[in-house]
Amino acid sequence: MSSIKDVAAKANVSIKTVSRVLSGFAGVSSKTKEKVESAMQELEFYPSAAAQSLRGRDKGIVCLITEKLTTTPDSFDIIAGIQSECEKQGKLLMIGESGGSDESFSRLVDDFRRQRAEAIIFATVYRRQVKIKQSFKKCPLILVNCFEANLSHPTILPNDYLGAYQITDELIAKKHRKIAYLTLFEDMPATQLRLDGYRKAHEAANLDVDRGLIQVGVCRDSEDEFSNLPEVLRTLLSRQEPPTAICCGNDKMAMRVYMLIRKLGFQIPESISIVGYDNYKLIAENLLPKLTTVSLPYFSMGQRAAQLAINKQQVTTPEIIEISGELVLRDSHGYATS
Structure with missing residues (x-):
């Protein structure tokens, strides 16, 4: 992988100048900025997410932990709804599968926190009770299609x-x-x-x-x-x-x-x-x-979860949000026969 040092050498500028371009510093001329950006493109250089975070720049990452949701056709719309809202808001969605393992869930939470996620969404294949052991005071947790015995996090369920x-x-x-x-x-x-x-x-x-x-x-x-x-x-x-x-x-x-x-x-x-x-x-x-x-209403549930994840001020008070599905009338029912 190319480094900031490689970009500086390619653009024939100092490392400090490249750093200023990456941080959006206004004191860099447009000509120098173009040289740096051209060098980055040629070298396929991408700035470190961790480094950007240290500079105080919002990475805009929403993370989703699922239980086999990516391979379950009738539940996949939850992911589609989350992704749709993330695209609208210009956020990056990262997905991890826990497979129903508490150990895997805990590891994914730690991994996503290292990525400085804005929020974590946890979605299950079917409606069931879960037990959340970790604290989520800094990084909000939103539950989708699952719930706790004692309400501690925003929870989105089908009606x-x-x-x-x-x-x-x-x-x-x-x-x-x-x-x-x-x-x-x-x-x-x-x-x-x-x-x-x-x-x-x-x-x-x-x-x-x-x-x-x-x-x-x-x-x-x-x-x-x-x-x-x-x-x-x-x-x-x-x-x-x-x-x-x-x-x-x-x-x-x-x-x-x-x-x-x-x-x-x-x-x-x-x-x-x-x-x-x-x-x-x-x-x-x-x-x-x-x-x-x-x-x-899996797509709508996913959308609502993403909205809560992105607009973190909405998750200060845990509540249950029930979303109604649609009665789909087709041909398998008719008037009663005697």
């Missing part, structure tokens, strides 16, 4: 409750009165919030919730997390009053339900409506019929 309420309300508006709900794992925070939204939509329409229509649609005892779905669906559809619509915990589950429902002789949505959650476009837009679902 899972509202999403489930909206999609259930849509089915009720289509005259469905027996709506099954196939949940994700019961210990996932999003599961309870979505169930609350499902129940509240029934309550708002003065409808009772049939607890027998709420079933866990996933299992941990098999390599195939949906291996219990065939039996669950057979049980639901053999009821004296079977459901006319099924809410699935996510779009991946809905894709499996599509296949199983058709094997049982049902048509979608003519004889039964199916809806999902996540708006995983690779699935939702390619199923036949296209899947009605609720989007996870």
Whole structure:
């Protein structure tokens, strides 16, 4: 790598003059500045970020720690949202993967602090509780898609409750009165919030919730997390009053339900409506019929996190910011059949 000494020799000026150009000193003539900048370009010289920081120049670095987010298609929009805002504000985004390891998280925090990051964003693949051990008094920490037991940092979460309420309300508006709900794992925070939204939509329409229509649609005892779905669906559809619509915990589950429902002789949505959650476009837009679902507002969540990271005065008081997804109406649901 070229050094400041090499640049000075190439431009035929002193090291002090090169240093003045790098620090934006006004006392350097335009001709000399052009010579120095030309030498830097030819030598592919870039000033040390650490040295610039010591001169008091803001590097504008925002850092992101993720858990396999870069390789998870339906969560990648968080990164896209952060990057979009950083580009608008002229900030550099640095990304590190912790892989869920506390040790890796701690190492990345230390590395990013050495880079004098303006703020650090921590984003998880799915909504879950985390425990932050480090202090972030000087360099703010913003949590995305995760939360602490005791609120200590700004936290950005999807509004899972509202999403489930909206999609259930849509089915009720289509005259469905027996709506099954196939949940994700019961210990996932999003599961309870979505169930609350499902129940509240029934309550708002003065409808009772049939607890027998709420079933866990996933299992941990098999390599195939949906291996219990065939039996669950057979049980639901053999009821004296079977459901006319099924809410699935996510779009991946809905894709499996599509296949199983058709094997049982049902048509979608003519004889039964199916809806999902996540708006995983690779699935939702390619199923036949296209899947009605609720989007996870990951892009907007990423944008908001970047805004907080860049405008540090906004993070003085920790708060939870919930961002609503969008109800995406497609063709997999219709009016209830008798």
